[in-house]
Amino acid sequence: MTPDHGAAGRIVRVETFVVPPRWLFCRIETDQGVVGWGEPIVEGRAEAVRATVEVLAEYLVGQDPLRIEDHWQVLAKGGFYRGGPVLSSALAGLDQALWDIAGKAYGVPVHALLGGPVRDRVRMYAWVGGDEPSALAENIAARLDEGFTAVKMNATGRMPALATVADVAGVVDRVALAREVLGPHRDVAVDFHGRVGAADARRILPLIAPYQPMFVEEPVLPDRPHLLRDVVTASTVPVATGERLYSRWDFRPALEAGVAVVQPDLSHAGGISETRRIAALAEVWDAQLAPHCPLGPIALAASLQVAFATPNFLIQEHSIGIHYNEGADLLDYVADTSVFAFNDGYAARPIGPGLGVAIDEAAVRRASQAGHAWRNPVWRHDDGGFAEW
Numbered sequence: 594m595t596p597d598h599g600a601a602g603r604i605v606r607v608e609t610f611v612v613p614p615r616w617l618f619c620r621i622e623t624d625q626g627v628v629g630w631g632e633p634i635v636e637g638r639a640e641a642v643r644a645t646v647e648v649l650a651e652y653l654v655g656q657d658p659l660r661i662e663d664h665w666q667v668l669a670k671g672g673f674y675r676g677g678p679v680l681s682s683a684l685a686g687l688d689q690a691l692w693d694i695a696g697k698a699y700g701v702p703v704h705a706l707l708g709g710p711v712r713d714r715v716r717m718y719a720w721v722g723g724d725e726p727s728a729l730a731e732n733i734a735a736r737l738d739e740g741f742t743a744v745k746m747n748a749t750g751r752m753p754a755l756a757t758v759a760d761v762a763g764v765v766d767r768v769a770l771a772r773e774v775l776g777p778h779r780d781v782a783v784d785f786h787g788r789v790g791a792a793d794a795r796r797i798l799p800l801i802a803p804y805q806p807m808f809v810e811e812p813v814l815p816d817r818p819h820l821l822r823d824v825v826t827a828s829t830v831p832v833a834t835g836e837r838l839y840s841r842w843d844f845r846p847a848l849e850a851g852v853a854v855v856q857p858d859l860s861h862a863g864g865i866s867e868t869r870r871i872a873a874l875a876e877v878w879d880a881q882l883a884p885h886c887p888l889g890p891i892a893l894a895a896s897l898q899v900a901f902a903t904p905n906f907l908i909q910e911h912s913i914g915i916h917y918n919e920g921a922d923l924l925d926y927v928a929d930t931s932v933f934a935f936n937d938g939y940a941a942r943p944i945g946p947g948l949g950v951a952i953d954e955a956a957v958r959r960a961s962q963a964g965h966a967w968r969n970p971v972w973r974h975d976d977g978g979f980a981e982w
């Protein structure tokens with residue numbers, strides 16, 4: 594070890610693994626034998642992110658992994674062109690792996706390096722229903738049996754550019770049913786998924802406001818932040834957005850529009866480093882952090898580390914049992930699943946070093962032999978035109 598390099602040595606290898614159901618993992622190894630895991634993924638674009646990780650790895654090999662911020666600056670900005678889902682997600686996974694290495698090198702969980710825990714447990718919500726919400730009451734009841742106190746559901750399936758009376762009633766009826774099953778002491782979040790036009794969002798939000806959803810998510814598409822303020826002021830329902838925003842600069846217009854909840858994805862928005870900064874920025878507008886995470890165990894572990902160290906954290910998503918996880922699930926790649934055993938709908942504070950999750954490397958290598966070629970569905974309207982999924 595040269596004086597230029599710290600306790601973790603220098604990076605000698607960066608590997609990537611495309612694994613079912615639709616994920617991409619990265620593994621960084623140092624010459625001191627320290628290994629860090631990350632999850633760089635854009636769902637449906639795994640191959641493009643993998644290629645970008647391989648390009649960024651050219652810079653990382655030979656470097657001291659403990660200079661996380663300096664690496665973040667170079668990887669985010671050093672290519673001149675910056676931002677967007679593919680580059681920001683490649684960076685995000687590498688950033689997670691570097692924090693994992695740092696925690697392991699210092700023998701502490703990442704949240705200790707972020708200033709220490711600010712809470713004792715982290716509230717989780719669970720998904721109910723699929724793309725086309727049905728059997729909603731049964732799904733909610735099952736999640737309540739598991740101990741969760743909050744659920745999230747899709748507001749709707751495919752929606753026309755302007756909704757019919759029946760389309761609008763369908764959304765309102767589902768939210769009303771969810772409230773009835775949940776009672777007054779539990780929460781429902783409603784994901785509009787960018788499927789609902791801004792005019793319809795302004796129409797629907799006041800109608801579901803009496804059922805007091807915890808928040809409504811992506812009521813307009815993320816490339817239309819100029820429409821957000823009118824949607825925010827259309828009702829008293831808190832508005833959330835952010836799974837398709839990738840940096841603090843991307844979040845600024847949404848915060849200025851008055852969103853109540855920011856949802857950066859630890860695997861899209863520049864990793865632990867940038868999500869911490871997005872959370873701090875959100876605090877200026879009294880907005881809360883609810884990290885998006887329909888992904889795998891590394892992304893969830895990274896999210897929990899941030900959740901435990903961030904004052905304005907609200908609630909955490911997870912993908913266990915989600916409708917996307919066909920053929921493999923989050924726990925398949927974890928050596929000790931107890932870190933993701935939620936009690937009464939809360940996650941306990943991880944105490945292991947780094948991201949606090951032991952990845953089953955043999956399972957990852959085995960699964961990567963099969964890989965995947967997951968693509969999101971392409972929906973069409975009745976007239977054959979493209980519909981938002």
Ligand SMILES: [Mg+2]
Nearest residue numbers: 784786810836
């Ligand atoms: Mg969403």
